[in-house]
Amino acid sequence: MSRAALVLTGVDRFAVEQREPAEAIGDQVAVDVGLVGLCGTDLHIVDGSHPRARVPLVLGHELVGHALGGPFAGRAVVVDPLIACGSCSACQLGQRHVCANLRLIGIDRDGGLSGRVVVDPDRLHPIPDGLALTVAALAEPLAVAVHAVRRAQVAAADKVVIMGAGPIGLLLAHAARRAGAVQILVGEPAPDRRRFAELAGFETLDPSDPLADLDRRTSGWLADVVFDAAAVPAVAALLPRLVRPAGRICLVGTYGRPVEIDLQAVLFRELSLIGNRVYEPADLDNALATLAADPPGFAPLISAVVRLDEAPAAFARLRAGEGIKYLVTTGDS
Amino acid sequence: MLALVKTARGAGHLALEERPEPVPLAGWVTIAVRYAGICGTDIHIVDDEFPYWPPVTMGHEFVGTVTGLGDGVDAAWLGTRVVSEPHSLACGTCHLCRRGFAELCASKRSPGWGIDGAFASHLVMPTHLIHRVPDGLSDQAAALAEPMAVSVTALARAGVDAGDIVLIVGPGPVGILVAAAARVMGAATVIVAGRHESDRLRFAASIGAVTAVGDAAVELVEDLTAGRGADLVVDATGSAEGIALALRAVRRRGRLVAVGMSGKPEVPIPWDLAVSRAIDASFSMSSNGTAWDPALMILERAPELAAMTTVFPLGEWQAALAAVRNRTVIKALLQPGSGAET
Numbered sequence: 006m007s008r009a010a011l012v013l014t015g016v017d018r019f020a021v022e023q024r025e026p027a028e029a030i031g032d033q034v035a036v037d038v039g040l041v042g043l044c045g046t047d048l049h050i051v052d053g054s055h056p057r058a059r060v061p062l063v064l065g066h067e068l069v070g071h072a073l074g075g076p077f078a079g080r081a082v083v084v085d086p087l088i089a090c091g092s093c094s095a096c097q098l099g100q101r102h103v104c105a106n107l108r109l110i111g112i113d114r115d116g117g118l119s120g121r122v123v124v125d126p127d128r129l130h131p132i133p134d135g136l137a138l139t140v141a142a143l144a145e146p147l148a149v150a151v152h153a154v155r156r157a158q159v160a161a162a163d164k165v166v167i168m169g170a171g172p173i174g175l176l177l178a179h180a181a182r183r184a185g186a187v188q189i190l191v192g193e194p195a196p197d198r199r200r201f202a203e204l205a206g207f208e209t210l211d212p213s214d215p216l217a218d219l220d221r222r223t224s225g226w227l228a229d230v231v232f233d234a235a236a237v238p239a240v241a242a243l244l245p246r247l248v249r250p251a252g253r254i255c256l257v258g259t260y261g262r263p264v265e266i267d268l269q270a271v272l273f274r275e276l277s278l279i280g281n282r283v284y285e286p287a288d289l290d291n292a293l294a295t296l297a298a299d300p301p302g303f304a305p306l307i308s309a310v311v312r313l314d315e316a317p318a319a320f321a322r323l324r325a326g327e328g329i330k331y332l333v334t335t336g337d338s
Numbered sequence: 339m340l341a342l343v344k345t346a347r348g349a350g351h352l353a354l355e356e357r358p359e360p361v362p363l364a365g366w367v368t369i370a371v372r373y374a375g376i377c378g379t380d381i382h383i384v385d386d387e388f389p390y391w392p393p394v395t396m397g398h399e400f401v402g403t404v405t406g407l408g409d410g411v412d413a414a415w416l417g418t419r420v421v422s423e424p425h426s427l428a429c430g431t432c433h434l435c436r437r438g439f440a441e442l443c444a445s446k447r448s449p450g451w452g453i454d455g456a457f458a459s460h461l462v463m464p465t466h467l468i469h470r471v472p473d474g475l476s477d478q479a480a481a482l483a484e485p486m487a488v489s490v491t492a493l494a495r496a497g498v499d500a501g502d503i504v505l506i507v508g509p510g511p512v513g514i515l516v517a518a519a520a521r522v523m524g525a526a527t528v529i530v531a532g533r534h535e536s537d538r539l540r541f542a543a544s545i546g547a548v549t550a551v552g553d554a555a556v557e558l559v560e561d562l563t564a565g566r567g568a569d570l571v572v573d574a575t576g577s578a579e580g581i582a583l584a585l586r587a588v589r590r591r592g593r594l595v596a597v598g599m600s601g602k603p604e605v606p607i608p609w610d611l612a613v614s615r616a617i618d619a620s621f622s623m624s625s626n627g628t629a630w631d632p633a634l635m636i637l638e639r640a641p642e643l644a645a646m647t648t649v650f651p652l653g654e655w656q657a658a659l660a661a662v663r664n665r666t667v668i669k670a671l672l673q674p675g676s677g678a679e680t
Contacts, residue, residue, distance in 0.1 A: 131564075151500045158497075161490060161523050161632035183500050185523040187635045287499075294501030294526035 010119035011313050011333075013062045016053040019317045026121040034075035034126050036084055040142045040310070041117040041333045042067030043319055045171065046259075050112065051320055054261070058112050065117025065333070066109050067145040069138050072129055081132040083144045084117070084124055085289055086110040102285050118313065120335035130289045133297040139307055140300045142332050143176070147292035147303075148284035149257065150176035154184050155288070156279050157230045157255040161185030166210070166219060166228040166247050169235030170198040172329050173257055175306060177232045178207050183295055190219060190228070192235070195326055205305065216246055232257055238264045245270035253277040306330050340674070341395040341458035342655050344451075349386045354655060357395065360454060360462040361406075367415055367465055368406030369422070373481040373649065373671040374456035375399035376662050378510070378599070383451055384659065387601060390451035397456035397672070398424040398449050401471060401480035411465050421483035421634070423467040423627055424448040441491075441624040457652065459674045469630050472638055479637045479644040481671050482515065486633035487625035488597065489515040494629060495620035496570055496593040498523040503563055505529045505555065506547075507584045508574035508598055509538035511646065511669045516572050516597065517547045518643055522636045525570075527562060531555035531583060538668050541646055552583075559587040567592060567615075576600035578607065585611050594619045647671045 007023040014020050029035040044067055050058040066086040072078050088108040089101035096104050110116050110124065132141045150173060159165060165186040167174050170193035178189050191202040192210040199209040211218035219227060227249040233240055236258025244254045245267050254276055271278055284292075296303055308328030311319050319331040341357040362368045374397040382388035383396060400422070404415045427447040428440035435443050449455035449463065471480045489512055498504065504525040506513045509532040517528045530542035531550050539549045550558045559568045567589030573581050576598030584594055585608050594617050612619070625633075637643060648667040650658035652674045661667040 155499060160494065161519070162635045180500060183524045184498075185632065185636075187632075291499055291501030291526075294503070295524075298501075298526040 008120045009313055010063050011316050013051060013060050013064055015060055017051055021314055024119055026119075027123045029074060029123050032075075032126060033123050034129060035073040035121060035123050036068070036070045036082060036129070037073055038065070038068050038070040038117040038120050038122060038335045039081075039138050040069050041065035041335060042142050042146065043316065043323055043331045043333065044146060045173070046112065048320065048324055055112070063115035063117075063119045064111050065119075066111030067142060068110070068117040068122065069132065069142045069144070070117075075126040075129065077129050077131050081138060081141065082129040083132060083141060083289060083293065084110065084122060085128045085130060085286060086116070086145070087128075087283060088113070102283050107282075118316065118333060118335060130286070130293060133293055136293070136297045137300060139310060139332060140296050140303055141293065143296060143303055143306060143330065144289055144292045146172055146330070147176050147180065147296065148288040149173060149281070150180040151292045151295065152284035152288040153177060153232060153255050153257045153281045154180040156281060157232070157253045159184040159186055159230055162187045163229040164188040164190070164223050164226060166190050166192060166231040168192040168231065168233050168240045168243070169258060170195070170202045170209075171234060172306065174232070174234035175202060175205065175329060177234055177257065178202065178205070179303065180295070181230075181232075188223065190222060192240070197326065201329065216243060219247060228252060230255060234258045236260045241266050245274065245276055248276060250274045251276070253279060255279045255281065257281050307332060310334060339459040340652065341454070342397070342652065342672070343393050343395050344383060344390055345393045347386065347392055350384065351392070352384055352396075354653065357454070357458065359460050362408035362411075362462045364409035365411060365465055366408040366462045367404045367411055367468065368460055368462050369400070369402035369420060369468075370405045370460055371400050371402040371456045371458065371674050372477045373401055373647075373673055375481050375485065375647070376658055376670045376672065377485065380450065381659070381662060382599075382601065388451065391447070394451060395454035395458050395461070396450045397458070398451070399481060399484040400456035400461070401477050401483065402456070404468075405460070415465065415468075419471040419477075419480070420468040421471055421480055421630075422463045422469065423487070423625065423630060424450070424484060425467060425627070426453055426464055438628070439626065441626055457655070457672055457674070469634060472634060475634065475638055476641065476644050478647045478649070478671065479641055480634075481647060482637060482643060482669065483630065483633050484625065485511055485669075486515045486519065486637055487629040488512060488622075489519045490629035490632045490636065491625045492516060492572060492595050492597040492622035493519055493523060494626070495622050496595045496618065498525050498570065500524045501526045502569040503527045503529070503559065504570045504572065505531060505559055505568040505584065505587050506572045506574060507531045507555070507580040509536065509542050509549070510574055512597055513572070513574035514538065514542050514545070514646060514668065515643070516574060517542055518545055518640045519636050520570075521546060522639050529555060529558060529562070529568070533579070536665070538665070541668055545640065545642055555583060556587045563589065569593070570595070572597060574598045576605070578605050581605065581607050585615070585617070588615060588617055590615045592617050595622055596620070597622045649673050
């Protein structure tokens with residue numbers, strides 16, 4: 006039986022098409038997709054600015070649904086959308102998440118907005134019993150945050166600055182709080198997003214002079230760790246000055262082009278500069294466990310659950326900076 | 339002033355005695371004790387099972403107010419409510435001190451066994467070891483700072499990852515504080531196991547831990563992890579039984595931290611189980627200086643922990659020690675200022 010798929014056919018052009026659901030071959034497992042989260046990367050693809058994605062394409066790499074076979078048959082699962090080549094140096098060293106030829110479902114091949122994906126069984130992570138599918142749909146972006154927080158070694162009583170209060174910035178703030186950070190200060194120019202961060206209990210920095218405000222609010226200590234979830238040149242220039250000597254700078258947002266950063270400050274103040282691409286399988290498990298431990302804490306991040314045909318409008322709202330996370334229901338789920 | 343003094347070597351030799359109020363050296367402060375906790379180590383000292391230099395006033399866990407300043411100390415400390423790292427007389431120049439591990443310095447002489455301690459109205463401590471108590475923290479919660487710092491130090495050895503399933507074996511004061519700290523440090527689920535039902539296990543449950551008795555803890559961990567096992571196990575017993583339970587519950591490539599002393603020269607452990615599960619094992623002793631700010635922060639986040647304390651006037655020290663030995667309280671605090679001592 007064919008199913009409705011939302012197909013990106015050009016720059017900001019969508020069409021709903023009826024497609025035959027993909028069938029599993031060999032050990033592969035078909036997943037009946039229930040919800041798809043929309044993300045900033047999707048926006049780049051819709052805008053035609055993503056370096057790899059090519060239309061026509063079915064978007065959707067933040068996926069939850071039900072496994073139709075394999076080791077988790079019948080269970081609610083999160084799909085790890087990463088596809089590694091298996092033969093590059095990173096893959097040979099077990100670091101498949103930074104595969105030199107990394108591809109993603111929903112970016113390099115058709116994704117979840119068709120209602121059905123077919124993946125290798127190791128791409129599936131069972132959702133803990135009792136965790137609502139809507140909250141579980143945050144697992145993929147939260148895994149990005151959990152991965153970065155782990156790599157930055159956020160510890161109890163750390164003072165953490167997060168530049169950028171978009172979805173990833175907010176999830177970083179939540180993950181840092183879960184890791185025991187005592188003070189979390191969010192730098193964000195947009196008043197609506199600042200207010201949203203404040204409602205979640207985070208401090209916000211004065212956008213006119215975040216450095217001076219941080220200095221004052223931490224009594225001169227500055228940040229133990231700064232996360233860059235803004236990825237704009239003005240923030241890059243600020244990063245080495247926001248952290249204390251021997252502090253950590255953790256890059257999470259994606260820069261479209263090279264930017265200036267004061268490497269002399271990195272050297273002289275002995276800072277750690279930590280890159281983050283995506284997440285490892287353990288981060289998805291830990292993200293799910295984190296969500297299961299506090300669903301009400303994360304539910305406010307979900308701005309709306311919309312139908313497949315409403316997804317183009319949700320992309321427009323996301324582009325306008327309205328809301329945090331839109332989830333799209335697919336198929337009959 | 340009255341002080342509870344270990345007067346001589348050998349088991350016992352404990353007496354409430356009149357002692358001169360201490361005078362702070364340059365760089366030290368006098369602290370008026372509000373509460374001082376009784377720790378398992380204190381029992382070992384009374385029983386002559388832990389090194390000490392008699393005659394010495396006991397007590398190394400305390401909260402108090404700065405009432406006197408030695409030469410060169412910032413006057414702003416006067417009247418400040420403080421807790422203190424117990425790492426007095428660490429040399430500062432040995433291999434361990436130079437690496438930031440003053441707590442393990444061979445020259446360290448802590449209050450309560452090396453120098454006069456907190457089971458008295460006053461004691462003196464070096465300024466570099468004291469920490470201001472946050473305003474919102476109650477005296478009884480602040481009195482838990484030292485064992486909380488011990489707990490944070492232990493957890494920091496293994497690290498707590500977001501979403502970890504953590505099993506703590508032993509519902510004593512440190513086990514309970516490790517449970518509270520693990521939650522703040524990101525654990526998704528914290529399980530506390532005891533040998534039998536007890537007020538201590540019930541208290542652990544009241545602060546959000548899942549509790550289990552004996553072997554049921556292993557089954558509970560299996561249920562919660564789909565058979566995988568706990569990511570991190572903490573032994574706060576030092577017993578063969580407790581360590582074996584921890585090793586049966588830990589997952590392959592999981593982590594074990596031992597924070598409990600056994601009081602025995604040797605403890606049998608299921609070695610092949612530990613090797614075949616390829617676990618990372620750490621052993622933790624005392625508290626690192628870096629653990630104190632996190633410890634105070636965690637106590638602020640979990641004010642309900644104050645309810646694990648039971649206060650005894652200093653004069654009722656015999657009843658307090660008996661309550662600790664018999665485990666009829668979770669954490670006994672002595673209060674030197676209360677009238678019953680006179």
